[in-house]
Amino acid sequence: MNVFGVDIGGSGIKGAPADLDRGELASERFKVLTPQPSEPKAVVEAVREVVGHFDWAGPVGLTFPGVVVDGTTRTAANVDKGWIGTDAAALFSEGLGGRPVAVVNDADAAGLAEVRFGAGRGREGVVLMLTLGTGIGSALFVDGALVPNTELGHLELHGKDAERHASSAAREKHDWSWQEWAERLDDYFGMVEMLFSPKLIIIGGGVSRKADKFLPLLKPLRAEIVPAQLQNDAGIIGAAMQASRLAVQA
Ligand code: BGC
Secondary structure (H helix, E strand, O other), X not given: OEEEEEEEOOOEEEEEEEEOOOOEEOOOOXXXXXXXXXXXXXXXXXXXXXXXXXXXXXXXXXXXXXXXXXXXXXXXXXOOHHHOOEEHHXXXXXXXXXXXXXXXXXXXXXXXXXXXXXXXXXXXXXXXXXXXXXXXXXXXXXXXXXXXXXXXXXXXXOOEEHHHHHOHHHHHHHOOOHHHHHHHXXXXXXHHHXXXXXXXXXXXXXXXHHHHHHHHHOOOOOOEEEEOOOHHHHHHHHHHHHHHHHXXXX
């Protein structure tokens, strides 16, 4: 089955129909820049443009970089604060001609895709996906079932929000070497391991393409730690997976 997914990020909004039997995009994705400021109306317009690029009339799944409960966006750490308390599902549905939509946290979407089709496939017990990007996103699974909106990027580390201390954006901003960044990741992963004892940690986000530069520098954990496999497409595929439930209901 093909279902459409849209991944809304701080810099780009990208979408494509995803093939949910194979766990890959069914056609090349289309991307527009995230409007700045990223206020709801402007983002809905950008999403319309992405979906409109394809001949797609069915349900659409969308990721959002904040807490999402029953379609309402509750936080907005790295996007316009106008999203806080917005019924995003209703807004996107209206913007897309009244069709059914599903809205899911971006890291949760990426995790759903990795656990079904990628690095977490067939893994039991506690599996944690961490996305290292502008912020740090998290997706926690127990025997393949997601505990949504865990927000482990906002744990406090050395008196700071962890994502300010250890995200990929923080590394670029402060120009840390891979070694310097790895030491910060050691602190962060150590804390996460202490709290959740995952068996497997999957590292996602754009920087996971360069996993060979920093994973070998990390102090050993009890958890196995591996890079994501679906990389850039995980958000789109996970969003489409959420929307596929609507397709079944329709
Ligand atoms: C947000 C999370 C999001 C993560 C990655 C964090 O700042 O609070 O909801 O998953 O960034 O985008």
